[in-house]
Amino acid sequence: MTENLFYFLTSLTLLCALMVVISKNPVHSVLFLIITFFTISGHYILLNAQFLAAVNIIVYAGAIMVLFLFVIMFLNLGKGAEKGVKTSTLSKIAGTVAGGLLFTVMIAALKDVEIAGYNPETYNSQIGMVENLGKVLFTEYLLPFELASVLFLVAMVGAVMLGKRETGEQHF
Template sequence: MSLSENLFYFLSFLGIFSALMVVFAKNPIHSVLYLILVFFALTGHYILLNAQFLAIVNIIVYAGAIMVLFLFVIMFLNLKKEGNTSANKSIFMKIAGVVSGGLFLLVIIASLKSLEPYQVKSDIKMDIGLVENLGKVLYNDFLLPFELVSILFLAAMVGAIMLGKRETGERNF
């Protein structure tokens, strides 16, 4: 077994274990920290697949920006642990959720059986994930979606400020 195979299995198990801990951790802060671990494992996968640009963007955008936003909101809201709330989901609801999710996984895996194994072409390009190549594709073929994303960000920014704004007479935190 070569190094890259070992790395693949290690990162996969790390990612799946951390994803399970995100769901089953009692404390929301632990969930956020495990989610950061998932993102780092996925970044390792991106580097293994030679997508360096997206690996760096994943670290900066997800682990850097989005997760800090989550941590900020959790500490801002001063949450109690979930077990203390009166309206806890019953054990039957949880079992039903796990069973339906597992059946969904079963359907997806079962549909893979009818696939023929994919043969990788020998003359495949290896440098597609580098910044130079990706920038050319982004600004030649995807220029209009790229500009639309900027408008989306503007709308999201305005929407977040409008939602978060305190109206007159409303109580503070």
């Protein structure tokens, strides 16, 4: 059952991720990206990490993608895309060659990969629960965790700095 669910979710994830790129309409792209986030949350639930699943939906699907949709609606990108974007033959050839090369490199790299399995006897199924996650974050990985928060602070200060009204500038 779980295995079937995994393959169903994975194929859905890949399909939606592809549709993000293929869709002509940017709003459709964003909506497919939101479905992709949901399927990734489904993967987290399969791994028994409910906290990560919920936070993934709250942060990505609930906040960041709303802003994406917001900006796309404001810019009204849908109008231009309906006519179809012309791609020159040269960039088509370049794209094919680059994509093919990447494909070959990926196959070469993945050929000898060993998947790090897990030992069912020592594996802790509760590892994704919020208590365990909090303990790990605040003991073992305290420094990276705090540094990440400093990074967020810097980003916030930068955003305020950019959005601030300069002397003599008038918006309205």
